[in-house]
């Protein structure tokens with residue numbers, strides 16, 4: 001089983017990337033994990049669609065090949081970060097331009113999401129992702145979904161610290177998602 005991790009932050013020491021790394025460790029040999037590198041993805045521009053840049057073709061291909069997607073993202077101003085929304089907009093376009101019957105790389109694909117953020121634990125962003133990903137025709141597992149808050153101490157060290165209870169929540173989401181993918 002191949003699960004593609006998508007991180008909604010470009011920050012090198014991103015807490016969300018650290019959460020993804022922890023998730024990979026806890027999944028162990030139950031699935032193959034890869035990370036989508038989309039830092040060079042251009043802004044959505046319909047003019048580019050007539051002659052799709054290699055970068056976009058490559059990203060669509062990686063998403064298409066994955067059995068499932070797991071998004072780890074902060075929220076920016078209570079919403080989905082722009083870089084992630086831009087990626088999802090690109091992936092929402094049909095294989096054959098203008099022909100939605102040809103499908104998209106996201107259609108029918110199992111997806112779940114988690115996040116590290118401030119006091120809100122990325123709740124607003126995850127609610128929006130739930131709406132957006134369903135609209136894009138994905139098979140969404142919105143519960144259980146982990147959200148964690150960073151502490152002032154973590155901000156000082158740029159290191160994500162998870163309690164045993166946090167780890168248990170993450171394990172619960174992993175187990176639920178692995179079953180969900182197979183269902």
Ligand SMILES: Cc1cc2nc3c(=O)[nH]c(=O)nc-3n(C[C@H](O)[C@H](O)[C@H](O)COP(=O)(O)O)c2cc1C
Nearest residue numbers: 009011014015016017074075076077078117118119
């Ligand atoms: C433009 C911007 C907007 C933000 N808005 C929120 C917010 O609405 N809620 C929140 O909890 N944190 C917010 N933050 C703080 C981020 O949660 C914090 O920077 C977090 O570390 C980002 O995730 P990362 O460590 O994975 O990069 C915002 C950060 C930025 C840069």
